[in-house]
Amino acid sequence: MNDKGADRQVARRVVVYIPGFDPFPPRRYRELYRKEGSDQARLSDYDLSLRPAKSGWRVTANIEGAVVETRFEVLVWHDLVQAAMPGGIAATYWQMLRTAWVYFGTGAIWPLMRLRKGPVLAAFYPVAMLLGQLALALVLAWGVGALAALLLPAWLAVVPAIATVWALLRLFKRWDGKVFAHYLMHDFAYGAALRGAYPPDLEARLAVFGDRIRAAMAEGADEVLVVGHSSGAHLGVSVLADLLRQGLPDGPALSFLTLGQAVPMVSFLPAAGRLRGDLALMAGQGRIPWVDVSAPGDGCTFALCDPVAVTGVAPDGARWPLVISAAFSQTLSPARLAAMKWRYFRIHFQYLCAFDALPDALDAYDYFRITAGPLTLWDRMGARAPSKSRIATAVSRYRTLA
Known part of the structure; x- marks a missing residue:
């Protein structure tokens, strides 16, 4: 990894959020962040305030003794989702x-x-x-x-x-x-519509996403953090791979966080050569640290499965992603876990929510410290070892790269 972002104090950040297959517009995520961020700030004793902004929101936080300004932008593709729902x-x-x-x-x-x-x-x-x-x-x-x-x-x-x-x-x-x-x-x-290939309208939208990330890198922030949740995880892989191929400019630390990914549902299909090539590139590059967070308690994700390795496309010397567990059984109270029992969609969104039994360790998974705190993603999480339950055995039948 390029060490230019090591130990960098973050005063300004841009978070670029890529949602999953969701027909709802960005306001849904703003309200979720406002409510859950307020709860986490109360539970963890830090300050966090939110105000609306175009295509997202802005956050001012006082965390770990530092004031940080963060602009959130949601990369929208809900119109494509709506069109795909006959x-x-x-x-x-x-x-x-x-x-x-x-x-x-x-x-x-x-x-x-x-x-x-x-x-x-x-x-x-x-x-x-x-x-x-x-x-x-x-x-x-x-x-x-x-x-x-x-x-x-x-x-x-x-x-x-x-x-x-x-x-x-x-x-x-x-x-x-x-x-x-x-x-x-x-x-x-x-x-599955094109057996793993991206449809043309989605390819065009991914190009727009890349332009937005490149523009965010020119804003003078200390970190640009790309977050992909659910299906947004593999879209983020492809967007960032395209940016690497085009050549990234010098600038802020660029980080990648994937949450609750289901990459194998697409990468295991025969025509997913584009995605498999993107996974291989992202696994071996040295510019963008990639942390993948999942939890065995989330039945909608391939929990602790290294999406590159299980697809069988990890290059020699692969460095990414760092696969860690959100450990719901340890970071949520028994009462909270009981309240979410059988609520599979709510559990799948827990990565974006407050944890009421979060340990005090600096590298504990806290979505709001990661997105609004004074450390880059890698400075906060990079010292962690991969989960001992990580699955990295190559099992996919299809491994051709585009």
């Missing part, structure tokens, strides 16, 4: 069939199951829910049809049966904000 019920079922064909037909599903069961089960969940909803609708429709056959001609009795199926499926879709079957199906289908 409104029709039949379209969702077609996505389900096509996505299952991609993962099973290419054999990508079997290596994934050798890593972590949680995210694979998360992938099966929308399939099971959608098929269960359809089965229930068909059973009720059969009963309605049988009753209608007693009162109507046989050819006409099928009409209320079909109407029952359609009405129930529409009702289930209306309730999707509670069960997330359609949403998760759209999420998995998006990555």
